[in-house]
Amino acid sequence: MKHLFARFATKISEWAGKPVIFILALTAVIIWAALGPVFDYSETWQLVINTGTTIITFLMVFVLQNAQTRDTRAIQAKLNEIILTSHAENRFIGIENLDEEELKRLDELVAKAAKGRGETEACRVSEDLKAVVPKKEELRKRRASAKPAKQK
Template sequence: MARQDRHRNVFDIFSSAISSWSGKPVTFVAAVVLIVIWGVTGPFFGFSETWQLVVNTGTTIITFLMVFVLQNSQNRDGEAVQAKLDELILSSQAANEFIGIEKLDEKQLRKLSEDLQRRARALDQEAENV
C-alpha cells in the first residue's frame, strides 16, 4: 500500500506541475511559436505526409495525455473545495445535512434545490411582513 501511495503522490505532484505550467501565457506563446515554425518548414519538406504526421501525432498524444493530467488536477481541486465548504458548514449555524450533497444524484439535488428555493421565498415573505 505504501508503494501505491508513493506513486499516487508522484502523479499528483506531476499533474499539479503540468496543470500549472500549461495554464500560463508563456506556454500558449510557446505552442503558437512551435506551430508557426512547423508551418514555415512546410515548403522545405514539400508539405509531405510525414511533415503533416509530425504535428498531427504530436498534438494527438499531448491532448490525450493532458485529459488525464487535467482531470486529476480538477478532481483534487473539487475535493478540496468540498472539504472547505464542509468545514464552513460545520463551523457555522448552517444545516449539517448539506455536507456531502455532491454525492447525491441529479434528482435528489433538484429536490434539495427546490426545497431551498421554497425556504428562501418563505423567508422573503417573512421579511416583508416585518
C-alpha cells in the same frame, strides 16, 4: 507512488497554465504551418502535428484530471467545514453524491429560497430540502455501495 504523481500533476498543471507555455505552443504551430510549403504539405508534415498534439492531449487529460480532482476534494472539505461551523443546514454535507435529478431539484429549491420571499417561504423550502437531500446515513450507505470492494 501516489504522492509522487500528485506532486508531478500539480507542477505540470501549474506549468501548463502559464502564458509562456501557450506562446511556446502557438510558436510551434506557426513554425509547423510555415514549414508546410517546404515539405509540400505532405502527409508526413500533417502527421507530425497530429501525432504531437494527440500525444500531449492524451497525457495532459490524466494529469489535469488528477489535479482538478484533488482541488475539488479540498474545496469540498473546506465547504463542509464551513457548513459544520455555521447555522447552515447540515444536510448539504455530502450532496456531491446525489444523482443528477436530485441535484437539479436541490438547485431549484435553493434558487427559490434565495429569492427571499419571506421567512414562511424559506421555512417551506427548508422542509422541501429535507425531502430532496438524503440523511447522512443514506449518503454513507450510497458511498459505501459505490466504492469497489477491496481485494485481498
